[in-house]
Amino acid sequence: DAGITQSPRHKVTETGTPVTLRCHQTENHRYMYWYRQDPGHGLRLIHYSYGVKDTDKGEVSDGYSVSRSKTEDFLLTLESATSSQTSVYFCAISGNSEEAFFGQGTRLTVV
Amino acid sequence: KNEVEQSPQNLTAQEGEFITINCSYSVGISALHWLQQHPGGGIVSLFMLSSGKKKHGRLIATINIQEKHSSLHITASHPRDSAVYICAVSNNNDMRFGAGTRLTVKP
Numbered sequence: 001d002a003g004i005t006q007s008p009r010h011k012v013t014e015t016g017t018p019v020t021l022r023c024h025q026t027e028n029h030r031y032m033y034w035y036r037q038d039p040g041h042g043l044r045l046i047h048y049s050y051g052v053k054d055t056d057k058g059e060v061s062d063g064y065s066v067s068r069s070k071t072e073d074f075l076l077t078l079e080s081a082t083s084s085q086t087s088v089y090f091c092a093i094s095g096n097s098e099e100a101f102f103g104q105g106t107r108l109t110v111v
Numbered sequence: 112k113n114e115v116e117q118s119p120q121n122l123t124a125q126e127g128e129f130i131t132i133n134c135s136y137s138v139g140i141s142a143l144h145w146l147q148q149h150p151g152g153g154i155v156s157l158f159m160l161s162s163g164k165k166k167h168g169r170l171i172a173t174i175n176i177q178e179k180h181s182s183l184h185i186t187a188s189h190p191r192d193s194a195v196y197i198c199a200v201s202n203n204n205d206m207r208f209g210a211g212t213r214l215t216v217k218p
Binding site: 033 | 113115141142144146152153154155156159197199201204206208209210211
């Protein structure tokens with residue numbers, strides 16, 4: 001299995017609080033991604049990174065920010081969580097071969 | 112219209128049946144991926160292919176680049192194959208996903 005871990009795996013938070021999800025890889029892959037998965041939708045890209053300090057927005061980036069200060073870590077921050085951000089969040093990594101590896105997911109509930 | 116369309120959305124089969132899930136796409140790609148997600152579970156990559164056919168155990172994936180179509184076949188299906196199967200396409204590491212096919216295999 002590819003070395004990719006997400007933390008936390010589950011989180012319940014209150015509306016208006018900041019939340020940070022972490023994705024950690026040990027594969028030295030260049031590309032890292034954050035997706036959200038909701039019923040009735042396929043995986044939707046929030047943000048992605050193509051290198052240290054190089055990030056860009058995906059299709060559902062409003063309300064989210066990211067940082068990548070090291071190759072191995074990609075952080076997703078919800079500055080002020082809202083109920084619409086209740087979702088399952090997946091991190092993924094890929095390298096030059098384009099084969100993608102996914103983390104186990106983080107189930108976030110905003111109450 | 113979504114860039115990646117899967118059919119069927121839901122599929123129920125009896126154990127032992129041959130299963131086919133289809134994927135059509137409308138964009139240029141460098142690779143097509145089949146992913147598997149068990150209920151409440153993570154996402155696992157089953158295949159990545161850019162041409163022809165690949166086989167792994169009871170799973171076979173094919174792609175027709177000219178027709179922009181791929182199929183995932185499961186032979187001798189088993190209840191443990193019950194999962195959501197997701198087709199995705201990528202181009203220069205930009206990945207787009209289908210909505211998934213929910214497969215239930217009954218014993």
